[in-house]
Amino acid sequence: MLFNYVAEPNSNLLCCICRMPFIEPATTRTCSHTFCRDCIVEAIGHARQCPVDRSALYIEDLLPANSIIRSLVDELIVECIHRASGCPHTCQRQLLTAHVMDVCPFSSVACPKGECDQILARRDAESHSCPHTRVPCELCGVKIQLDDLKNHIRECTDAIVTCEFCSLELSRSELPAHDIVCPEAIISCPQSSNGCSWTGSRTTLTSLHIPSCPYEAIKGFFAANATKLERLIEENLLLRHKIDLLESHLQNTKRELQSAKTALGPWYRSDGVYAYSTSSDLAPDLQPASASTSAHPFSLASDVSAPSPFDHAPLQDALAAYFPSGTPNDPGYRPAHARRQTLPAGWDPANNARASTQLTQTVAPLNLSTTLEGALVGVRESVVALSGAVDSLGRRNDIALTNEALRLNEEVMSLRANMHGLRMQVHTIMMDRNAQVTGRGGENMSNTDGAWPMPVHRFFNSGAPSITKL
Amino acid sequence: MASIASRRLAKELAEIKSEGCPVGINLVKADDFATWWFTIEVMGESLYESEVHTLQFRFDAQYPISSPAVQFVVTGGREAPVHPHVYSNGHICASILGNEWSPVLSVIAVCVTLQSMLASCKKKERPVDNDRYVKNAPENPKRTQFEYHDDTV
Numbered sequence: 210m211l212f213n214y215v216a217e218p219n220s221n222l223l224c225c226i227c228r229m230p231f232i233e234p235a236t237t238r239t240c241s242h243t244f245c246r247d248c249i250v251e252a253i254g255h256a257r258q259c260p261v262d263r264s265a266l267y268i269e270d271l272l273p274a275n276s277i278i279r280s281l282v283d284e285l286i287v288e289c290i291h292r293a294s295g296c297p298h299t300c301q302r303q304l305l306t307a308h309v310m311d312v313c314p315f316s317s318v319a320c321p322k323g324e325c326d327q328i329l330a331r332r333d334a335e336s337h338s339c340p341h342t343r344v345p346c347e348l349c350g351v352k353i354q355l356d357d358l359k360n361h362i363r364e365c366t367d368a369i370v371t372c373e374f375c376s377l378e379l380s381r382s383e384l385p386a387h388d389i390v391c392p393e394a395i396i397s398c399p400q401s402s403n404g405c406s407w408t409g410s411r412t413t414l415t416s417l418h419i420p421s422c423p424y425e426a427i428k429g430f431f432a433a434n435a436t437k438l439e440r441l442i443e444e445n446l447l448l449r450h451k452i453d454l455l456e457s458h459l460q461n462t463k464r465e466l467q468s469a470k471t472a473l474g475p476w477y478r479s480d481g482v483y484a485y486s487t488s489s490d491l492a493p494d495l496q497p498a499s500a501s502t503s504a505h506p507f508s509l510a511s512d513v514s515a516p517s518p519f520d521h522a523p524l525q526d527a528l529a530a531y532f533p534s535g536t537p538n539d540p541g542y543r544p545a546h547a548r549r550q551t552l553p554a555g556w557d558p559a560n561n562a563r564a565s566t567q568l569t570q571t572v573a574p575l576n577l578s579t580t581l582e583g584a585l586v587g588v589r590e591s592v593v594a595l596s597g598a599v600d601s602l603g604r605r606n607d608i609a610l611t612n613e614a615l616r617l618n619e620e621v622m623s624l625r626a627n628m629h630g631l632r633m634q635v636h637t638i639m640m641d642r643n644a645q646v647t648g649r650g651g652e653n654m655s656n657t658d659g660a661w662p663m664p665v666h667r668f669f670n671s672g673a674p675s676i677t678k679l
Numbered sequence: 680m681a682s683i684a685s686r687r688l689a690k691e692l693a694e695i696k697s698e699g700c701p702v703g704i705n706l707v708k709a710d711d712f713a714t715w716w717f718t719i720e721v722m723g724e725s726l727y728e729s730e731v732h733t734l735q736f737r738f739d740a741q742y743p744i745s746s747p748a749v750q751f752v753v754t755g756g757r758e759a760p761v762h763p764h765v766y767s768n769g770h771i772c773a774s775i776l777g778n779e780w781s782p783v784l785s786v787i788a789v790c791v792t793l794q795s796m797l798a799s800c801k802k803k804e805r806p807v808d809n810d811r812y813v814k815n816a817p818e819n820p821k822r823t824q825f826e827y828h829d830d831t832v
Contacts, residue, residue: 211682211686225782225783226687226743226744227683227686227687227743228686228687228691229690252744252782254744255744255745255782256778256780256781258781260782260783261783
């Protein structure tokens with residue numbers, strides 16, 4: 210607190226740091242100089258020496274000043290710090306605090322009612338009408354801040370209001386209930402949802418409008434219609450759901466069909482159309498033939514195969530098409546072809562003709578103009594025929610082989626007999642020759658002319674028949 | 680400015696006005712409690728006869744606990760005295776303005792001390808490190824760490 214002194218104080222009572230009368234004077238123990246306590250503490254914080262004689266000085270060296278000095282400065286007369294505001298009070302310095310705290314009408318105090326945080330001068334506090342004071346609403350009794358009272362009255366539930374239709378006065382809380390029954394309230398026709406655009410007071414509604422309202426007359430129809438419509442909407446929803454399901458099924462089926470189509474390849478065709486119309490590799494002159502033969506397999510067979518398929522038999526065969534690189538002159542063809550004539554009706558004779566013309570080409574191996582089953586049956590029949598043919602061929606080969614072996618056996622036997630005769634002759638010759646060489650042969654030498662000795666002796670000596678053994 | 684500093688300066692100013700300055704010292708301006716100007720003149724026989732120099736005091740919020748910033752004014756035709764402890768930029772190397780400042784000293788006390796410093800000078804010359812110091816000197820002389828080595832003045 211900064212004091213204003215009424216009279217110029219004695220200069221001995223002035224602190225030489227702040228040049229004002231001592232406040233809480235402190236005297237140094239070492240050099241007996243006196244200062245305000247705050248002044249000297251701050252000065253020591255800056256430099257640890259006495260400001261007057263520069264001798265070393267510490268906080269611990271400060272002692273409270275002599276009580277005479279303290280009394281002298283405490284009893285100096287000062288002005289109230291609110292003099293500028295208008296307080297003329299003067300008192301001893303030590304009493305000023307009490308004056309300002311408790312008495313001075315210019316001191317700042319808080320709202321005495323404690324209901325707002327406003328700070329105001331003490332002299333104004335008594336008359337202070339705090340804007341935050343809570344006052345009870347005279348209608349509903351709820352305590353409301355003075356500031357908000359006006360707003361509150363505008364919406365207080367107990368406030369008396371006037372019905373805007375029938376001018377009846379009633380409290381605001383009853384207004385909603387009244388609005389429902391007020392006979393003067395402007396309402397719209399209950400059939401407004403069906404299109405009636407009438408509006409009017411509640412009394413005229415019952416007395417005038419209802420009897421004449423065209424919508425009211427057919428109220429029952431509307432109700433029935435509404436329920437029917439609702440049912441239809443529900444049903445519609447169900448059906449839509451079903452359609453969705455079916456559509457998804459259809460999609461699945463389509464996909465499966467597509468994959469089946471891809472798997473079938475050229476064998477796929479739509480119902481009733483048997484012609485393999487996209488097979489551009491067919492000879493043009495044969496297309497009608499194959500198409501018609503599908504319809505009447507036998508009626509046209511004579512026409513198509515008129516040039517007698519059997520004439521071409523060695524070269525053309527139903528199986529030829531299966532083996533595009535096969536040799537047509539294979540003997541195996543023969544029985545197979547013969548067998549082919551016993552094929553069932555499903556086997557199209559036209560194939561024969563077609564196969565013959567296409568023999569040199571590499572074509573699809575099967576008749577594409579029939580159904581898949583027909584083709585499969587045909588293939589199966591062909592395979593059966595082929596296996597029969599292979600069977601009989603095997604048997605024939607067996608017989609031929611046996612016959613040939615018998616014949617060869619006989620031939621070998623005769624050759625062996627001949628060989629034996631020759632061997633016997635050579636033996637005889639050798640015996641004669643041997644006899645000549647060993648001495649007995651001397652007599653035989655005359656019979657020879659220097660050539661190989663004849664085996665005559667041998668024959669005679671042995672007495673063995675000269676016929677060859679068989 | 681803290682009120683303790685301003686009350687103390689107000690008191691000093693009131694004393695100057697009521698009692699007057701010592702001989703050779705005159706108040707030039709003291710419009711606020713931040714900057715005061717004085718003229719200082721060495722009376723009697725000295726090297727600085729008939730020279731008038733201007734002193735500038737600047738006070739901060741800690742006055743009188745901390746010292747005022749005191750220097751000679753070297754602008755507007757005013758010059759610093761040629762003295763071994765006075766730099767050409769006006770800064771003064773004096774211990775009472777630095778580590779020997781005491782809160783019991785006052786503005787007038789500083790003026791008188793500097794007046795006697797000039798009066799006792801025996802040779803007019805600049806400090807030996809004048810050029811180097813002036814080149815690097817801070818604006819406020821209080822921020823310079825002077826070394827006080829000459830006890831003769």
